[in-house]
Amino acid sequence: MTTSPILLLDNVSRVHGHDETAVRALDGVTLEVHAGELVAVMGPSGSGKSTLLNLAGGLDQPTSGRVVVEGSDVGAMSLRDLAALRRRSLGFVFQDFNLIPSLTAAENVALPLELDGLRVGKALRIALDSLEAVGIAELADRYPEHMSGGQQQRVAIARALVGNRRLVLADEPTGALDSQTGEAVLRVLRARCDAGAGGLLVTHEARHAAWADRVVFLRDGVIVDTTGTPPSAESLLDSAAAV
Amino acid sequence: MPRRDARRYKWRSALIVAMVGLPVLLLTSGITLLATSDISMAESIPYVMGSAQARISDNGGGRMAQSPDGRSSRSTQGGAPALAVPGFAVGSAWTTDKVQKVTDGRVIQTSNATMRVTLGDRRPFMPVLRIDARDPLARGMTDLVSGRWASTPSEIVVTEAGITKGLPSGGTLTIAGPGGKSRRLTVVGVATGLTEYGQLPFLVALPALDTAGLDQTESGAPAFLVGRTAPLTWSDVRRMNNYGLLVQSRQVFLNPPPVTELDSKVAQTVVPYQNGNDLVLLIAAIGLFIETTLLAGPAFAVSAARQRRSLALAASNGAEARQLRRYVLGQAVVLGFVSAAVTVVAGVLLTFAGLTWWPPLRDV
Numbered sequence: 152m153t154t155s156p157i158l159l160l161d162n163v164s165r166v167h168g169h170d171e172t173a174v175r176a177l178d179g180v181t182l183e184v185h186a187g188e189l190v191a192v193m194g195p196s197g198s199g200k201s202t203l204l205n206l207a208g209g210l211d212q213p214t215s216g217r218v219v220v221e222g223s224d225v226g227a228m229s230l231r232d233l234a235a236l237r238r239r240s241l242g243f244v245f246q247d248f249n250l251i252p253s254l255t256a257a258e259n260v261a262l263p264l265e266l267d268g269l270r271v272g273k274a275l276r277i278a279l280d281s282l283e284a285v286g287i288a289e290l291a292d293r294y295p296e297h298m299s300g301g302q303q304q305r306v307a308i309a310r311a312l313v314g315n316r317r318l319v320l321a322d323e324p325t326g327a328l329d330s331q332t333g334e335a336v337l338r339v340l341r342a343r344c345d346a347g348a349g350g351l352l353v354t355h356e357a358r359h360a361a362w363a364d365r366v367v368f369l370r371d372g373v374i375v376d377t378t379g380t381p382p383s384a385e386s387l388l389d390s391a392a393a394v
Numbered sequence: 395m396p397r398r399d400a401r402r403y404k405w406r407s408a409l410i411v412a413m414v415g416l417p418v419l420l421l422t423s424g425i426t427l428l429a430t431s432d433i434s435m436a437e438s439i440p441y442v443m444g445s446a447q448a449r450i451s452d453n454g455g456g457r458m459a460q461s462p463d464g465r466s467s468r469s470t471q472g473g474a475p476a477l478a479v480p481g482f483a484v485g486s487a488w489t490t491d492k493v494q495k496v497t498d499g500r501v502i503q504t505s506n507a508t509m510r511v512t513l514g515d516r517r518p519f520m521p522v523l524r525i526d527a528r529d530p531l532a533r534g535m536t537d538l539v540s541g542r543w544a545s546t547p548s549e550i551v552v553t554e555a556g557i558t559k560g561l562p563s564g565g566t567l568t569i570a571g572p573g574g575k576s577r578r579l580t581v582v583g584v585a586t587g588l589t590e591y592g593q594l595p596f597l598v599a600l601p602a603l604d605t606a607g608l609d610q611t612e613s614g615a616p617a618f619l620v621g622r623t624a625p626l627t628w629s630d631v632r633r634m635n636n637y638g639l640l641v642q643s644r645q646v647f648l649n650p651p652p653v654t655e656l657d658s659k660v661a662q663t664v665v666p667y668q669n670g671n672d673l674v675l676l677i678a679a680i681g682l683f684i685e686t687t688l689l690a691g692p693a694f695a696v697s698a699a700r701q702r703r704s705l706a707l708a709a710s711n712g713a714e715a716r717q718l719r720r721y722v723l724g725q726a727v728v729l730g731f732v733s734a735a736v737t738v739v740a741g742v743l744l745t746f747a748g749l750t751w752w753p754p755l756r757d758v
Contacts, residue, residue: 234712252704262711
């Protein structure tokens with residue numbers, strides 16, 4: 152792909168602590184996510200997957216290197232600009248859905264738009280379009296506790312990509328779902344990326360990574376391999392370990 | 395979000411509203427009661443003096459000075475004897491003729507008393523307003539609801555407050571005395587009214603009612619209502635004080651003199667009394683503010699802590715610090731405003747309803 156990426160991590164390192172207690176969570180990671188592309192990140196626990204996602208979403212700052220979202224250097228942004236970035240450019244999908252319980256599905260999806268100053272009515276109309284795109288427009292008025300896990304996760308995906316948001320950062324989005332529902336949610340995520348969004352998917356399971364265009368393997372904060380053939384992921388990890 | 399949160403969790407919101415609202419309700423009711431019980435001098439005119447220009451009573455001593463409302467007084471000039479009224483013996487009791495001589499007006503007598511009545515097995519004392527209510531000067535002190543006013547000493551009128559205490563609204567009423575003596579009076583009407591101090595009389599009877607040999611007590615000396623064309627001014631009041639008379643004048647009630655014109659020691663008894671009410675109100679307000687803070691403060695703190703997760707989620711969707719602050723404060727404002735507005739109105743309405751439908755509250 153030759154277009155400029157939605158997300159660029161350029162030689163990013165993140166070190167927690169100092170001197171003897173320093174822990175290098177990420178070490179010189181370079182990664183691009185383009186529009187229409189779903190990139191899966193795999194790796195064992197403690198490999199730096201969550202750190203990578205937090206840096207990509209501006210929730211954490213790199214010790215060195217650059218994180219660029221839609222052309223803007225996240226490291227150079229003020230807290231206010233970072234909040235605006237999260238409202239306008241990217242959204243999170245978490246393992247435990249993380250919808251706001253006091254808001255309906257439509258209100259949850261409309262939240263970033265309302266926070267960005269859009270009028271409530273208009274925000275809700277856009278939210279309905281977003282819910283329509285993930286196939287649950289009829290659940291717009293339901294509260295999270297009245298929806299299944301799969302439905303909640305679809306709402307989360309709709310929220311992550313509502314309005315002009317084009318980057319979805321998904322942290323184990325199928326972790327709390329049964330396999331069938333998990334597959335359905337990934338199908339939705341894949342469809343949204345096919346429609347032009349960029350996605351960064353952290354997952355443990357190779358069969359979920361199979362939905363991605365590329366799979367990045369992390370271990371000890373370092374990308375040990377990248378492949379476009381998810382089914383060979385575990386074997387690649389094994390082979391990397393054997394090196 | 396605060397509005398939606400309050401809507402979504404109605405019972406929790408109702409609990410917070412109650413926690414904030416109950417103390418406000420109590421405070422509002424208290425203030426309403428205080429405001430309605432603390433009747434101004436102008437408001438008290440009807441039941442103090444009816445339609446008369448003044449209510450005058452014997453202070454029982456020599457020359458004196460009084461407050462404009464006649465509630466405070468003291469002897470002056472070292473207890474010098476009162477001025478003598480021409481044509482009347484020095485120290486003779488005050489009568490309508492003697493008062494007329496001093497005031498140059500038409501005079502009728504009134505008093506407040508208690509009488510023992512027989513109600514089945516009970517023989518309670520009942521407050522009685524004694525006045526010839528047919529006289530236009532009495533208009534305002536008591537008003538006829540049904541029937542007619544007493545025109546002979548063997549007739550009596552009961553009040554609506556008296557009926558609630560078990561007095562009959564018609565037929566006969568037995569006034570009891572010691573040693574089994576009693577007298578039957580005919581109940582000829584039902585009235586409403588207030589005594590000089592704003593209490594409810596249960597009976598209205600003529601001053602001529604013969605109470606000899608009956609269990610009855612006079613509440614204070616007889617008073618006189620004075621009707622005349624010219625009002626009694628503050629200087630008239632001070633002049634009559636020299637006769638040993640306490641004067642409650644319509645003109646003075648409506649336009650009280652400045653404190654500087656009062657006797658200095660009488661003035662001291664008037665001002666602290668007014669400040670006392672303010673102080674009670676201030677202490678009540680501070681106490682209830684503390685109570686509200688102790689109740690509502692933790693409620694909002696728990697609410698904010700409970701919503702930490704929602705706040706974090708809002709932040710992950712781009713909420714700025716000021717928006718999160720506004721959310722937490724918004725909840726307090728939404729619920730606080732709603733509860734305060736609702737309970738202030740409810741407190742006033744409930745208190746007025748209580749005053750209307752439950753007469754004992756008027757004595758609070």
